[in-house]
Amino acid sequence: MNSPILHFISPPIPYFVDCGHATYAAGDYHINRNCIGVFDLIVVLKGTLPIGEDGRNWNLQEGEILILHPDGHHYGSAPCTEDTKIIWIHFQTFGSWKECTDMDECLDNQTQLIESHKQKAYLNHADVCSIFIPKHMKITAKAKEVLELFFEQEHEPQSLRNWKRQASFQLLLQHLDRDLAFPSDATAIQLAERVELFIRCNYTRDITNSILQKELNYHPNYLAKSMLKVYGMTPMAYLQNYRLEQSKRLLLQTAWSVARIAEEVGFHHVSHYSSRFSKKEGLSPSGFRSKFIRER
Structure with missing residues (x-):
């Protein structure tokens, strides 16, 4: 359909x-x-x-x-x-x-x-x-089972019923989201999620397409195709984006220098980090920090 x-x-x-x-x-x-x-x-x-x-x-x-x-x-x-x-x-x-x-x-x-x-x-x-x-x-059998939970909870106390219905609704969304994937997409989705998890757990290390191929046992071209399909970017673009996002956390939550933050998130050169950050955010790392942090 x-x-x-x-x-x-x-x-x-x-x-x-x-x-x-x-x-x-x-x-x-x-x-x-x-x-x-x-x-x-x-x-x-x-x-x-x-x-x-x-x-x-x-x-x-x-x-x-x-x-x-x-x-x-x-x-x-x-x-x-x-x-x-x-x-x-x-x-x-x-x-x-x-x-x-x-x-x-x-x-x-x-x-x-x-x-x-x-x-x-x-x-x-x-x-x-x-x-x-x-x-x-068309509703699937699993999604239909979850729907039935909404009305089985009708005789629960109101506060408890509201909590349970929120949980049931999230479970329903999960089934509807996963049911959308065609069988041909399922492998790509699972692989992209494996790539994303590996990057998230290892982003401070040197990660290359060759390392991803060795870790996941798939050709870099297929890894890139899967990531583009699911996340809209290649593994290397996702890695850079994730490092920049983590650096934003450190800019707001620590008093570390920009150079230290760049090193902590996996950039070898602070100039490269600052350039990538400015291009993505429209202001420098120091400018981003000063926008949200008020000096005492």
């Missing part, structure tokens, strides 16, 4: 707001509403639900999921032709998100979306990652 993809950046992870059931008799329409302020995840449990958003229409069948925008116009595009039952889950996110036509567009825009997210979510030096959720898809 080809579908647009909702591309979220986390942290923070999109969070649960509310959930419930709705039923429609033959002849009923889905409610007409505009800019409800939350994402609306709809799952059809029984029957068929004709629904539209901003001029696009779907005829949701049993077992299908659709996610509607918080700032869109939602409406019944036609009357139900049979008795229909749905689950709805409202959720929201803080920071940046984008709907893309396909995964290629998601990856092409990933770097820009991450930078926008860091500004909006005040994550100047945090590690972030992408979550890819199909706008329209």
Whole structure:
């Protein structure tokens, strides 16, 4: 099933707001509403639900999921032709998100979306990652099991129920995110994650494409292709970016000199570090520090 993809950046992870059931008799329409302020995840449990958003229409069948925008116009595009039952889950996110036509567009825009997210979510030096959720898809057995948890918790005390539903919602997102990957993408995703983990654990060392090939037993060209597909950059570009991000932590959390910080994160020459930092951030390491740290 080809579908647009909702591309979220986390942290923070999109969070649960509310959930419930709705039923429609033959002849009923889905409610007409505009800019409800939350994402609306709809799952059809029984029957068929004709629904539209901003001029696009779907005829949701049993077992299908659709996610509607918080700032869109939602409406019944036609009357139900049979008795229909749905689950709805409202959720929201803080920071940046984008709907893309396909995964290629998601990856092409990933770097820009991450930078926008860091500004909006005040994550100047945090590690972030992408979550890819199909706008329209068939629910899997595992995701359906998680959905059932939302309503098994109905008789829990309110405070406990809210905690459990947040946890269930995050688990649901994880299943929807992973279910998006085609079998041909799964190996690339797993390999890119192995590369990312190796870099994160060893970024202070000298890392080259040859070292990655020896450690992971894959040709550098395939490693680069996998990283580009998942992270939007090659292993060496990811390494440099990660070192710069770690240096931002040290600039804000220590009084170390710029030269020491450059060495601590894996740069051999402070001039090279300063040049790379300035190109990425638009100001020098010292300028970045003074922007956020007030002298006593």
